[in-house]
Amino acid sequence: MNPPLSDLVQANAKLWSGVEPPNAAAVEMADMLAQVIEGFERLRGELQFEDEPATFLAALQATKEIGQ
Amino acid sequence: MNAPIARPSSLQDLTLVEAARQVASGETTSLALTEAALAACEALNSRLNAVIWLDRTAALEAAEALDRQTASGKPLGPLHGVPLAHKDMYYQAGKRSTCGSAIRRDFRPKVTATVIERLHAAGSLTIGGLNMAEFAQNPTGHNKAFGDCHNPWAFDYCTGGSSSGSGAAVGGRLVTAALGSDTGGSIRLPASICGVTGIKPTQTRVSRFGVMPLSFSADNVGPLARTALDCATILNVIAGADPKDPTCATEPVPDYVRMLDGDVKGLRIGVPTNYFFDDIDAEVAAAFTAAMEVLQARGAEIIPLTIPHMDAIAAYGAVVSRCEAATIHAQWMRDCPGQYAVHLSGRLYGGYGIPAAYYLEALERRGPILMAIGAEVFSKCDVFATPTLRTKVPTLLATDIDAGTPGAIAAFNNLSINTRPINYMGLPSVSAPCGFDSKGLPIGLQIQGRPFAEGRVLKVADAYQRDTHWHSLKPPL
Numbered sequence: 001m002n003p004p005l006s007d008l009v010q011a012n013a014k015l016w017s018g019v020e021p022p023n024a025a026a027v028e029m030a031d032m033l034a035q036v037i038e039g040f041e042r043l044r045g046e047l048q049f050e051d052e053p054a055t056f057l058a059a060l061q062a063t064k065e066i067g068q
Numbered sequence: 069m070n071a072p073i074a075r076p077s078s079l080q081d082l083t084l085v086e087a088a089r090q091v092a093s094g095e096t097t098s099l100a101l102t103e104a105a106l107a108a109c110e111a112l113n114s115r116l117n118a119v120i121w122l123d124r125t126a127a128l129e130a131a132e133a134l135d136r137q138t139a140s141g142k143p144l145g146p147l148h149g150v151p152l153a154h155k156d157m158y159y160q161a162g163k164r165s166t167c168g169s170a171i172r173r174d175f176r177p178k179v180t181a182t183v184i185e186r187l188h189a190a191g192s193l194t195i196g197g198l199n200m201a202e203f204a205q206n207p208t209g210h211n212k213a214f215g216d217c218h219n220p221w222a223f224d225y226c227t228g229g230s231s232s233g234s235g236a237a238v239g240g241r242l243v244t245a246a247l248g249s250d251t252g253g254s255i256r257l258p259a260s261i262c263g264v265t266g267i268k269p270t271q272t273r274v275s276r277f278g279v280m281p282l283s284f285s286a287d288n289v290g291p292l293a294r295t296a297l298d299c300a301t302i303l304n305v306i307a308g309a310d311p312k313d314p315t316c317a318t319e320p321v322p323d324y325v326r327m328l329d330g331d332v333k334g335l336r337i338g339v340p341t342n343y344f345f346d347d348i349d350a351e352v353a354a355a356f357t358a359a360m361e362v363l364q365a366r367g368a369e370i371i372p373l374t375i376p377h378m379d380a381i382a383a384y385g386a387v388v389s390r391c392e393a394a395t396i397h398a399q400w401m402r403d404c405p406g407q408y409a410v411h412l413s414g415r416l417y418g419g420y421g422i423p424a425a426y427y428l429e430a431l432e433r434r435g436p437i438l439m440a441i442g443a444e445v446f447s448k449c450d451v452f453a454t455p456t457l458r459t460k461v462p463t464l465l466a467t468d469i470d471a472g473t474p475g476a477i478a479a480f481n482n483l484s485i486n487t488r489p490i491n492y493m494g495l496p497s498v499s500a501p502c503g504f505d506s507k508g509l510p511i512g513l514q515i516q517g518r519p520f521a522e523g524r525v526l527k528v529a530d531a532y533q534r535d536t537h538w539h540s541l542k543p544p545l
Contacts, residue, residue: 009421017398017420022405025469026417029477033418039383040426046380047429056285059435060272060494063442064319065521 005037006030079104081542084150084244084298088191091138091149098138098149098193102131105151105195108242112545115223117215118236120156120166122196127151130193146301148191154247155231156197157204157280158184167280168200168230170213170407171400181278182313183247183289183306190305195243198233202412204249204282205393206230207257207483208467212409216464220262220543221509225461228261228483230254234292235262239510240545245293245302249279251286251389253456253487256499259292260456260512263501265529265539266292267299270519271494272317274303275310281396283389284315285431286491295539296500296529300324303522319520327523328530333367335528337515338449343378344486348458355503355511356455362535363528373452376444377437378489384430384437385492391427394419411469411480430492438493438519446518451528454486456499456512486514496522500529501538510538 009030013019021027079101082090090096106124113119134149157167159177166172184194199217201210209217209227217232219225220240227236231248235258238246248255250268259266267290274289281287291302304325309318339360345353360370394401394416401420405413445452462479469476490497495516502513513532517525533539 005421009418013417013420017394017402019398019401019417019420020405021417022401022408022413023410025410025414025477029414030418030421032477033421036383036386036422036426039379039386040429043380043383047433050432054432054435056431056434056438056494057272059438059442060270060317060519063438063446063519065518065524 004031005034009033080108080241082244083294084147085301087150087244088147092144098131098134098151099128101149102127102151102193102195105243109196112240112242115545116218116220116236116240118199118217118233118240118242119153120197120199120214120233121164123163127193127195134191134193145189145191146305147187150192150244151195152187152192152245153196153198153237153243154184154194155200155234155249157200157249158247159278160184160194165197165280166214168202168204168211168214171404173213177278179278182275182310184278186306198237198246200233201230201254202409203397204230204251204254204280205412205415206480207253208480209464210409210411210468210470212470219461219509220545222507224463224465225509226261226464226467228257231258231292235259235264238262238264238292238294239543241542245291245298248290248292250288250290250491251283252491253484255290255292256456256487256497256512256514257484259499260501261461261510263510263538263541263543264292264294265296265299265498265500266290267303267498267522267526268490268496269303269307269522270317270496272315273319273496273520273522274307275313275316277310277312283392285392286389288491296498296526296533297325297328299498300328300526300530307522322523324523324526327527329527330531330534332363332528332531335368335451336371336449337363337368337528338371338373338445338452340375340452340454341372342374344454346458348455349460351460351505352455352458352511356513359502359513359532360453362532366531366535371449373445373448375452376440380433380437381489381492384433385488387422387426387430388492390415390419391422409470414469434492441493442518451515451517451521451525453513453515456486456514457483458486460505460507461509490516494519496520496525498525498529500532502536503538
């Protein structure tokens, strides 16, 4: 059985950033990251190996309004 | 609906453009406007808590100097003599800028924000700093350090955030306009909820130099004001390249005001059939439908369409700003976590548990997703419209995470569900009032265009405001 997500978040936050849980709500909200994980799980397969560079700034220019 | 625009009965009822015109024509003075704004702040702030600080002496001195300039006959800027106040995160060298926080309660920056310099160069003056969510990070109006901000239409209700004081101050007619900032809806939410107009420009359109950061990738600077015309007038002044902000676009700035001609004949307005109307409140839906009918009557065409990749946009958008905010606040989260409100430190904390691979995936796909929106959405429509919120305006209590209100976390997160995705897309987005719910709280209409189409989205909002009166209604303060 996997440990609760909040346990993993607490371990990572402490290990990588030296940040402790500031309050109980933080632990509760850390458990809600499960929704983020589910969101990313649903997207698996959409991000393919990309050979070409792509940037958001280039996309802004490529899709911009011309002659408002 | 063709209700007449209400005629101003006092200086505080003037719009920004009307106030500037009256100064230019000699009908009023900057000093009179400034005294009226200061008096309104002092009379109403005990109920709204929209203002954190006022600098009465400096404001009156600036107004007198502007009046001397008027009398000299020199050319005047487009905002000449108009007193404004801004979200308290726009730095003015040597002046207090709290960022709505206990941590920066006495912070005095050494630089002045480019947008403040541009507003002053255009003739406006700044009378004070407005309440805001702590470090611009809640959508409700709660503030632990300076007290909650209250909605001018009903004091127990949220103002929206994070530009809570900007929404309340403009809605409550303390000032004609105010800068807000928008990372996930923080201009559009208080605009919608307080019954005013606000625009989040295209990502990179407006300089962020001298502005407190929240998210490098999603922060935007923009105005809240009574009308789309007022917003266009301010955007004309603040938009454009800034050598001090290398992330700011060099794209030329058109004259947004000249583009507001009321003509939407043949304009294609997309209305999404996915995501934005899920579980929508019936009163909000009815107000939105009525708004589309107003624009149709002006000749616009309504086109149902699907916005692609909404699952990805929702997932990725949630990760980008959260990771970036956690990065910015890491030292204070180690040193003084107790100085943050519970809802803020709780939200920041989760950012330390998100893998970098998720964050980078979210950034990597942002460009291709915007390209897909360009190809699949803006090939079929010129703008797309949604309600700004899916729900009626909630009370402060219902969204109070710090008070432990059951369901508050969900209600808190739900507020920005229609605004957050637009920040990930990077599109310009305006919110304009389009009605009131059965409890007397405002409802907002949100309009998006292609990148750098600020003029077009403002034009649609302005056309709508020519035929409706929602933006001219005054709260019963």
